[in-house]
Amino acid sequence: MEGKEEDVHVGDNKFSEKQPIGTAAQVQDKDYKEPPLAPFYEPGELSSWSFYRAGIAEFIATFLFLYVTILTVMGFKGEENKCKTVGVQGIAWAFGGMIFALVYCTAGISGGHINPAVTFGLFLARKLSLTRAVFYIVMQCLGAICGAGVVKGFMGDNRYTLYDGGANTISHGYTKGDGLGAEIIGTFVLVYTVFSATDAKRSARDSHVPILAPLPIGFAVFLVHLATIPITGTGINPARSLGAAIIFNKKAAWDDHWIFWVGPFIGAALAAIYHQIVIRAIPFKSSRSIN
Template sequence: MEGKEEDVRLGANKFSERQPIGTAAQTDKDYKEPPPAPLFEPGELTSWSFYRAGIAEFVATFLFLYITILTVMGVNRSSSKCASVGIQGIAWAFGGMIFALVYCTAGISGGHINPAVTFGLFLARKLSLTRALFYMVMQCLGAICGAGVVKGFEGKSIYEVNKGGANTVAHGYTKGDALGAEIVGTFVLVYTVFSATDAKRSARDSHVPILAPLPIGFAVFLVHLATIPITGTSINPARSLGAAVIYNRDHAWDDMWIFWVGPFIGAALAAVYHQVVIRAMPFSRKSYV
């Protein structure tokens, strides 16, 4: 009996239950940091994959505006919020479409569907300036076409009565409130994009299954729940631009700067936070110049 107790004690000492925690438990042996994307990559302009990615962004943003603006119009047309899907339904439409479209296009273009997301990833050197600008142009064109189809379905009078689903600052809120809401909302979105698509995290935490489009879509849903009463929620300059171009009324353009400046600031803050604080890139011996 004493011999068995001795074996147990020796085994406990040999195989300690204490495990490293925090950064001490993080191993990157299966991960190599890729070099940053070049600022300019002229060779992309002769590649079909470059244009295919741009087309994918155009179609995805077109579908995004088509479904979401139609949902907004449907809620605005109803006699009361309770007689329709309401704010929750609008939020689900935006979040659900992002989930579906990112899932469909992630392997082709990365599934940005948002100039702010593209801007944040560009700042993190995940794509070249050439590709970033091309994506933004295609996203804006897709958004305009999507909003245009909605106007064609709804008819001019109904479309204008419901203000075309355009983003504006709601009564009772200041422009500063709206700008802050857009900054924080876009920060949540872009930070989620970085975290959900981080290849280093996938290599390190392979035991945690991550379906990237799901947290991204859920982040869009939650941000819309919070900020629809303030700005109608943009966090996507292409979405605001597409609706404003087709609706084309002065009050839709008055606050347009908020829906570009806010998301771009939020995206930049998210990129800096993820790269500097979460990834500690400037302090990593493996980082590239």
């Protein structure tokens, strides 16, 4: 598939712009071959247009994600707003539905990560380089800040502050440990689903898997939100938490903000380890091939 796009000049696409979620390799035949590990550091990517196009795609996707989801949260909290009727289920659908749509739209360009925790998990599994992982995370965070900023522009300072800016906080009655645990498990569910839904071996066996991959990922986000909105408002995405916290910029948003980075990164790391070592047994396959 690479190198067939007419809008990319020869030499500009040296580094694949399809850095798919998980082990994804849009496999063209049924013969499965383990995709090679991405280099730890690839400075040559910095001269490739596809690298920057992927970063822009992550920025726009995260911008749109924050715009729609935070506006939904604002509508739910606004008593005078008809969107009050959406309830927790409506918020969960907004988050899950947007992930489904945005992963579908951007998977062929950047892989559709839209989440630093997802990017971190895939980096640990050597599905993308450190260069690309850092660039993605920066662009995701910038997109999230801009998305939350536009919401504040629409809502105005008074209403935005009154409705807490959609920022993630630990709910009353729950401890920091509860919040951290919820974020770890919730992100594990998401990243494990990402790995499973886009596994190259499954893609080789079942050609429909790459097409359907955004659906289980979005559904996982929906289900995790149903479970953890009452505890943390559901982060499982450090960019989402950072964007809302920066624009809201109140003490309540920063008190436990570390939880919404540490929890998702731990959950993503555990999911990567579980999928690569237990489910796929990659290290054992490598050792057998050496022997």
